[in-house]
Amino acid sequence: MLSEKNSETPTFQVVSVSRENIPGIANWPSSGPHGHYHWPNASDGSGSSVIRTGDRIDVTIWDSQENSLLTNPGQRFTEIRGVEVDGNGSIFLPYVNKVGIRGLTSAGARSKIQSRLEPIVPSAQVQVSLQQGRDNSVDVVGGVAKPGAYPMPSRNYKILNVLSDAGGIPSNMRNPQVRLLRGSKTYEISADELFANGSKNALLQPRDTVIIEPDERAFTALGASGQENLIYFPKDRVTALEALSLMGGLSDFRADPKGVLVLREYKAEHLAPDGTGPNLQQVVFTFDLTSADGLFAARKFQIHPDDTVLATESPVNAIQTVFGLVGSAFGLTARASALGN
Incomplete structure (x- = not known):
């Protein structure tokens, strides 16, 4: 890793994350499918009580x-x-x-x-x-107890109204995402953010389609942790420290707390040699969790979808592994000599 960082022609960028550079990194472009689209204003009128074709x-x-x-x-x-x-x-x-x-x-x-x-x-x-005819209804096609077409009783029919009429979102769905299809546009918001912010309770328009789906964003966990797997985001934002917890923590005897890595790939158009973005498309962020600075930095660092979080092996553990192999070899040699005698 250090040799790549100091190379004259590196193939990837190495960034040691600290409290000092966290604000700058936070302004770098998003990578992976971020899952957030523009959401309509709650004040946008629907005009659902006016007469339309088909009424x-x-x-x-x-x-x-x-x-x-x-x-x-x-x-x-x-x-x-x-x-x-x-x-x-x-x-x-x-x-x-x-x-x-x-x-x-x-x-x-x-x-x-x-x-x-x-x-x-x-x-x-x-x-x-x-x-009102079919054109004055809203379709709720999935992720609720009672999907179907719901007539709009007035121009004040809102997204939370139709979700309530449709029986609500199942409580066991993983970080539900509310998607609104309106003509050629797609809007999306998490259910948690929608419920928490009254200004997001948007007015519906005739022929809107509402879809509720579990959050499909995920990161990959590898190395000396509790599990090596694809881990889905349980909420909108996951920090590096939370990611380690979702991975089952660092292995007590295998992991190197000075060698926690986050591997990320950016698009070519996101490169910014002036420091406002990555220098290379492939970036490795490193964390030293043995210091307060590294721990606080990990609490602020946001994991992106499709990141790989790698808990590296401890150098001591690697040496022990080598000694174990050598010891096994010596044991086999001794047994072979005894049989020969």
Whole structure:
């Protein structure tokens, strides 16, 4: 490791992590699949209560005049139920032909229909009831107790509302990630951050799709630790010290606490010779956990997805291993000599 660090043409960069350089390293670009996307503002309105194509409208027309064009004899009103808003945003009504109502609220549609009726039936009064169609619903397709399509009751329907209506997120899911698909855009946030921050409770829009999935980010644990395995992130951020704990700690008799390494690979566009980023794509971060400085640095250093955390073997353990092999060889030689005699 030291020979590579001092080489005139190193193939990877070696960085000894300390409290002094932790702030600078924290500003380096992220590596691996970070799993965080932009999240919409909670104040973004949904407009879900306006009329859209595919909605159905119930229209009730009241007319107190005798011999009204719109009502049967002896009746004071007539009902026209289930009129679908067509692709042009219009509905058909007798005597007034097509009325464009897409984009209006129920009150706006009532006013427009009544104004179109006034030249024919001046005394008519109109009531409008909206039955929202498929385009005014939100799909929850996974990671909840009751996936399905959920109609939006109002323009104030929020992400936490639909998660509650869908039965909530299972408590045993690993660091659940809430993904929101809106048109060609994808938004993502962890459930913990969503629940903890009211400003993240975004308003939904018609035809949104919500998916809940376990966090798939992971790092690889190798070397003289409690386990060698792929370890998934149990929360949004994991420090180097927490990573060692997830690995089962350092082996008492094998590990070298002065030789804990984090191997990371950056993209070529992230290289920054001015120190604001890595000099080479492959970087090895080293930690000395026998010093207070190294321990505090490990508490601040953030593990990235696809990192490899390596607990190196103690030099003493390596020597003991060699002595053991030599001793075994001597033992075999002695036994062979005894058999020869």
